[in-house]
Amino acid sequence: MSEVEFERLLSAVSAAIAPRIEEAMLNGLSDFDELHFDKPPQAANDNQVAWPFFPFPDGWNGAC
Numbered sequence: 001m002s003e004v005e006f007e008r009l010l011s012a013v014s015a016a017i018a019p020r021i022e023e024a025m026l027n028g029l030s031d032f033d034e035l036h037f038d039k040p041p042q043a044a045n046d047n048q049v050a051w052p053f054f055p056f057p058d059g060w061n062g063a064c
Contacts, residue, residue: 001009056062
């Protein structure tokens, strides 16, 4: 893809998305009214069980 083709593609995408962005900005957060921000989100893999503690063997250590 040449640079000219890329610029045309970028212009087409921008023209298609710009009205949606303006509409969203005018509506504010009305699309998010049904979301509940009073409690933190729950992880998708949260089975609500505490993970057990597995100590490292003697002489081993861990670091992030």
